[in-house]
Amino acid sequence: MELRLILAAVLSPFLVAFIYAGFHEYLRFKSEGRADYGLQYDDETGTTHVTSIPEDEDGYDPAEFDPRAANADDDKRT
Numbered sequence: 001m002e003l004r005l006i007l008a009a010v011l012s013p014f015l016v017a018f019i020y021a022g023f024h025e026y027l028r029f030k031s032e033g034r035a036d037y038g039l040q041y042d043d044e045t046g047t048t049h050v051t052s053i054p055e056d057e058d059g060y061d062p063a064e065f066d067p068r069a070a071n072a073d074d075d076k077r078t
Contacts, residue, residue, distance in 0.1 A: 028035070035052035042049065 038053045039048045
């Protein structure tokens with residue numbers, strides 16, 4: 001096989017995924033307007049995920065996270 005064909009076969013799924021994500025972000029932008037993205041902490045699962053953050057809220061700051069407080073909440077649930 002020619003090197004260009006192999007390279008195109010390897011890179012095409014990434015290109016398709018990038019175009020797909022860009023299209024959906026454009027549709028979201030047209031319907032909801034500008035968004036700020038950042039980490040949000042989920043107390044129930046103890047995980048973080050990237051999501052849009054409302055203008056009046058701050059994102060999750062790992063430097064300010066106290067794992068002892070999160071573990072204390074888990075102890076209270078059991």
